[in-house]
Amino acid sequence: MDNQDIRKAGLKVTLPRIKILELLENNTQRHVSAEDVYKMLLDNGEEIGLATVYRVLTQFEAAGLVTRHNFEGGHAVFELDRGGHHDHMVCVVCGKVEEFIDTTIEKRQREIAKEHGFEMVDHSLIIYGHCGNPKCKVGY
Template identity: 40%
Template sequence: MSTPLDSDELLNALREGGARITKPRKLIIQILADKGDEHPDAMDIFRRAVRQDSRISLPTVYRTLKMLEEHGAIQRHAFVDGRSRYEPADGPHHDHLIDMDTGAVIEFQSEKIERLQEEIARELGYEIVHHRLELYGRKTKV
């Protein structure tokens, strides 16, 4: 459901924010773009980056992710496991189901849930301006 991250768009977001485009930042961006629809955290990105360039530091990864988030290129999710995970900021609305055993993040859309949320807000005299739904679960044994 998330749209794939485009490395050129991420580089442009950094440029627009006045950041220098360094070799480590290019590598971090490439890793983000290669992750597709996964929701990597900073350590996932760092581990992949140091395999390709041992000089990359974890603070560089964090600073780059923070800049990309501040410029609206990526969105940070702080799920219950304590890890901040990242995905494209401009994808279509979707919700998340987090597998408590594996940490997998499953994206889904449900018109029923959207209608129910609108109905509840209306009954309480509100209009929803933003929402985020995260479900946490374990696979059922069949």
């Protein structure tokens, strides 16, 4: 019941919001920029303005439906929150993104924050490296 998620967020159930949420749910690549979303909607024949895409994604983020990541490169990417939190591993050559979750690190982070007098509310961990693809290996 996606529409309920929108409603629960205190937002009206409108066509742009439904379409954007659908796209995030069904799209193969989990990490998309606002521009990506906009273009995909266009390809699907939806007449949704870029400004609306930005607005909706920001609202979804505030509602906890999606997460915004600031990867390298100046533009943000969004990802549907499927309940489970996870971190990212990005290949510096091909850009491939893998997700992972590690309880050791998760736990340690909370401890470190506390040691510094912080109360952790969120975190961002991105590992950059060369992925398994031979073409992405060092010295190729």
